[in-house]
Amino acid sequence: MKDYEKTGVLSLKDLKLPSKKQLEKGVAILECVQEIPCNPCVDSCPVNAISMKNINAVPINDFYKCIGCGKCVGLCPGLAIFVVKLKDGKALITLPYEFLPLPVVGEKVQALDRNGKTSGTGLVKRVVKIGKTMVITVEVDEKLAMAVRNIRVDR
Amino acid sequence: MRVDGVPNVRTCIVPLREGIYVDMQDKLAELPDAKFVGEPKKKIRTDVLVVGAGPAGMCAAIESAEHGAKVLVVDENQCVGGQLIKQTHKFFGSKQENAGTRGIVIAKELENKLRELEKNGKLKVMTDSTVIGYYEGDKRHRFGVVERCSDYRSILYEVDCDSVIIACGAMENMLLFPGNDLPGVYGAGAVQTLMNVYGVKPGKKVLMVGAGNVGLIVSYQLLQAGIDVDRVVEAAPSIGGYNVHAAKLCRCGVPIQTSRSIKEVYGKEGVEGAIVVDLDEKWQPIPGSEEKVECDTVCLAVGLTPAIRLLSQIGAETEFVPEAGGYVALHDDSMQTTVKGVYVAGDSSGIEEASTAMIEGKIAGLSAAISLGHKSKENQNLLQQYRKELEKLRAGPFGEKPRAAKTKITKFMEKKR
Numbered sequence: 049m050k051d052y053e054k055t056g057v058l059s060l061k062d063l064k065l066p067s068k069k070q071l072e073k074g075v076a077i078l079e080c081v082q083e084i085p086c087n088p089c090v091d092s093c094p095v096n097a098i099s100m101k102n103i104n105a106v107p108i109n110d111f112y113k114c115i116g117c118g119k120c121v122g123l124c125p126g127l128a129i130f131v132v133k134l135k136d137g138k139a140l141i142t143l144p145y146e147f148l149p150l151p152v153v154g155e156k157v158q159a160l161d162r163n164g165k166t167s168g169t170g171l172v173k174r175v176v177k178i179g180k181t182m183v184i185t186v187e188v189d190e191k192l193a194m195a196v197r198n199i200r201v202d203r
Numbered sequence: 204m205r206v207d208g209v210p211n212v213r214t215c216i217v218p219l220r221e222g223i224y225v226d227m228q229d230k231l232a233e234l235p236d237a238k239f240v241g242e243p244k245k246k247i248r249t250d251v252l253v254v255g256a257g258p259a260g261m262c263a264a265i266e267s268a269e270h271g272a273k274v275l276v277v278d279e280n281q282c283v284g285g286q287l288i289k290q291t292h293k294f295f296g297s298k299q300e301n302a303g304t305r306g307i308v309i310a311k312e313l314e315n316k317l318r319e320l321e322k323n324g325k326l327k328v329m330t331d332s333t334v335i336g337y338y339e340g341d342k343r344h345r346f347g348v349v350e351r352c353s354d355y356r357s358i359l360y361e362v363d364c365d366s367v368i369i370a371c372g373a374m375e376n377m378l379l380f381p382g383n384d385l386p387g388v389y390g391a392g393a394v395q396t397l398m399n400v401y402g403v404k405p406g407k408k409v410l411m412v413g414a415g416n417v418g419l420i421v422s423y424q425l426l427q428a429g430i431d432v433d434r435v436v437e438a439a440p441s442i443g444g445y446n447v448h449a450a451k452l453c454r455c456g457v458p459i460q461t462s463r464s465i466k467e468v469y470g471k472e473g474v475e476g477a478i479v480v481d482l483d484e485k486w487q488p489i490p491g492s493e494e495k496v497e498c499d500t501v502c503l504a505v506g507l508t509p510a511i512r513l514l515s516q517i518g519a520e521t522e523f524v525p526e527a528g529g530y531v532a533l534h535d536d537s538m539q540t541t542v543k544g545v546y547v548a549g550d551s552s553g554i555e556e557a558s559t560a561m562i563e564g565k566i567a568g569l570s571a572a573i574s575l576g577h578k579s580k581e582n583q584n585l586l587q588q589y590r591k592e593l594e595k596l597r598a599g600p601f602g603e604k605p606r607a608a609k610t611k612i613t614k615f616m617e618k619k620r
Contacts, residue, residue, distance in 0.1 A: 049441055052446055052449075052450075053441040053442055053446075054440070054441055054442070055453070055458075055459060055461075056414075056442055056446065056449030056450055056452065056459045057450065057453045058446070058450060079447075079450065080446075080447060081446060082445060082446050082447075082600070082601070083599040083600050083601070084295060084445050084447070084599060084601055085295060085296055085297075085558075085595070085596045085597075085599055085601070085602070086295035086296060086297075086302060087296075087297050087302065088297075088298075088302045088303040091298060102595070102598070103296075103297050103595055103598075103599075104595075104599030104600075104602075123303050124303075125293035125294060125295050125302060125303050125447075126295070126445065126447025126448065126450075126451070127451050128447040128450065128451075146427060147426070147427060148427075148429075160454055160455075160456070161454070162450065162454050163453055163454070163456070164453060164454050164455050164456025164457065165456070179293075179303075179305075181293075197454050198454040198455065
């Protein structure tokens with residue numbers, strides 16, 4: 049049995065990860081590792097980077113094709129997609145967010161890891177609404193690129 | 204409780220309105236002098252009666268009406284939608300099954316379709332109405348239906364139909380432990396109703412029992428409502444729900460603990476806390492592993508049991524199928540039970556997801572319309588298409604349980620023939 053089946057928390061070895069170069073371009077990381085009947089991410093992709101063999105298969109993102117637009121982030125019903133982009137020693141993480149209060153651009157927020165623990169501070173760079181899911185881009189330290197997957201707004 | 208002077212009213216489900224007067228009933232009420240026997244019952248004749256207006260029932264009704272049948276939908280709640288009206292999360296599935304759409308939006312879309320058909324005289328919706336039983340009906344199916352009116356009066360209807368589709372969902376399972384009768388111990392579905400339908404916070408701090416999809420989703424919704432979730436405990440060695448639901452809870456800081464369950468709840472007037480305990484491989488509590496969890500709410504998400512009482516009364520044959528959640532009415536691939544003209548769909552036919560319930564509803568609705576004479580090659584093809592969609596949704600590893608359930612049901616059905 050894999051650890052995440054007991055704890056719910058994925059580790060990096062459970063995921064297909066992009067190269068440093070791909071991360072500099074900015075790509076979507078699909079943290080969706082189980083075969084569940086779901087495929088909106090495939091339809092959401094404007095460049096057909098995300099593919100699935102059938103509706104129950106695990107989605108695969110072609111990091112070469114992916115342009116890191118983040119459309120899939122707001123559409124994924126499982127809120128399991130994150131766009132990570134490395135830039136000037138910082139990491140820009142685009143994540144889905146469904147809580148109040150909403151963060152505003154320029155606000156400092158707590159950057160949380162997959163366990164919900166604070167791993168640093170994040171600076172909100174962009175707030176977009178896709179349906180009722182907010183898609184937030186937050187800037188964190190580059191070394192937290194693969195750790196930060198949520199934010200907390202302390203107000 | 205009395206509402207506007209009327210005693211013995213289930214106050215908790217009476218909608219609020221301007222000037223409503225609610226007071227405590229300090230003693231047994233006198234039987235009101237209402238005319239029960241004197242009032243004649245009203246009669247309704249319809250092609251298809253659909254019992255329950257959740258995802259399965261609404262889809263069944265729409266499908267039947269769109270294919271030429273005259274349909275009556277009866278639901279005991281104040282509005283249609285069933286569980287969908289509290290499902291604020293986005294649905295899985297593919298485009299055809301509204302993937303990415305929230306349950307509350309799907310409920311609205313289906314209701315709009317029902318109302319459209321109602322406007323065209325093809326369908327009638329009765330809410331606040333309960334199907335109270337099955338009666339002798341002279342070669343047709345006859346049901347008693349009681350409609351509750353706003354002035355606390357009730358009207359009795361006799362409904363005659365050629366076909367009936369039972370889609371009345373399921374009941375939440377309870378768990379045995381000391382203190383489970385204390386105020387503050389809820390079923391997860393009840394908590395969801397309080398929060399998402401009535402806008403009432405069930406408590407301040409919650410212990411969730413059960414890490415299936417229901418437990419995980421309701422925990423996340425509790426957080427969204429600003430309620431603290433201490434943890435989720437799950438008796439099984441692994442999380443039963445989708446990892447994506449578990450992961451979004453974890454990254455909000457809510458731990459999920461497997462091989463762990465609730466031992467007891469303590470408190471005087473209500474829940475003040477709970478004791479959780481580790482379980483060994485045989486699901487037995489490990490002495491010394493007890494831990495105190497301070498909370499004012501315990502939420503049980505430990506499975507559902509299909510609601511089949513009406514089907515049993517009709518005489519549809521039932522069997523115990525653990526993978527389906529308990530006793531279920533046997534049915535074929537048209538969702539017809541062992542009684543001709545009696546169909547079943549959704550959780551009543553075996554516990555599953557709303558997306559599959561909707562397709563089962565379509566199959567039952569279309570089959571009922573076909574059996575009423577609306578037979579065509581087109582309709583047969585459509586039926587086949589729905590069956591294929593259902594098969595696709597159940598093809599993955601999470602479809603294993605419903606697949607096993609439906610295989611068993613089919614085998615039992617073959618034996619009966």
